[in-house]
Amino acid sequence: MGSSNRPLSPHLQIYKPQLTAVLSIAHRASGIFLVIGTLLLVYWLTALAQGPDSYAQAQAFLGSTLGRVILFPWVLALFYHLCNGIRHLFWDMGAGFEISTVYASGKIVVVTSIALTLIAFGMAYAMRGGAL
Amino acid sequence: MSMRTPLAQVRGHGSAKSGAHHWWAQRLSAIALIPLVLWLVASLAAVATGDYATAVDWLRSPWNSALLILLIGAMFYHAQLGMQVVFEDYISAYWLQVASIILVRFLAMLLSVVSIIAVLRVSWGS
Numbered sequence: 001m002g003s004s005n006r007p008l009s010p011h012l013q014i015y016k017p018q019l020t021a022v023l024s025i026a027h028r029a030s031g032i033f034l035v036i037g038t039l040l041l042v043y044w045l046t047a048l049a050q051g052p053d054s055y056a057q058a059q060a061f062l063g064s065t066l067g068r069v070i071l072f073p074w075v076l077a078l079f080y081h082l083c084n085g086i087r088h089l090f091w092d093m094g095a096g097f098e099i100s101t102v103y104a105s106g107k108i109v110v111v112t113s114i115a116l117t118l119i120a121f122g123m124a125y126a127m128r129g130g131a132l
Numbered sequence: 133m134s135m136r137t138p139l140a141q142v143r144g145h146g147s148a149k150s151g152a153h154h155w156w157a158q159r160l161s162a163i164a165l166i167p168l169v170l171w172l173v174a175s176l177a178a179v180a181t182g183d184y185a186t187a188v189d190w191l192r193s194p195w196n197s198a199l200l201i202l203l204i205g206a207m208f209y210h211a212q213l214g215m216q217v218v219f220e221d222y223i224s225a226y227w228l229q230v231a232s233i234i235l236v237r238f239l240a241m242l243l244s245v246v247s248i249i250a251v252l253r254v255s256w257g258s
Contacts, residue, residue: 082169
């Protein structure tokens, strides 16, 4: 039998997006984004190692509008991947597989990662003496 | 061509013993990264908002440089393991899949060594 005219199972576009599926692919997407984001840390560290001038340059870039536009989603992705990773570790131990628990833990992950991101930036602004 | 089924061909060879290695390595690096990432973000929120001397002082503490080196190692190891799974899942051309995995491993090694040298250069002074 040819494989070209076989019936296909409903594909991604057919399904209504559900929290579970969205968070699942978001874990992978945030992971890939964070891999690219490691360059930020490398950039900051090498700038620091090269002396005050290059460090000032890096600080100016990271503090610029473009820098902040990159930093904010980076920290959000970091906290999301961290929180959802902990959720995965519970699954690895065989806990939290009931549908209601999966949804509850998913919501906790979303709220916690947003809260941690806001706390981190709040701390940073407080350290700068409240200056934006 | 063998008349044996694919299942019969692999039966009786025993466990490869390393089948769960990737899984374990990913979890172990993930567990290590939980405290390390929280420490890094909290530290950077305080340090990266200050001037050059603040950052250098922070990095010169043996505890901070040690934790940062551990974080760099765990982070790039975890990143490389994760990207490997992504490539295995989405790249169907086998040569390209293997080439991508090798490239990411080399890049992870390069970036981690560069970062660690940067940390040591600051913490030992130059």
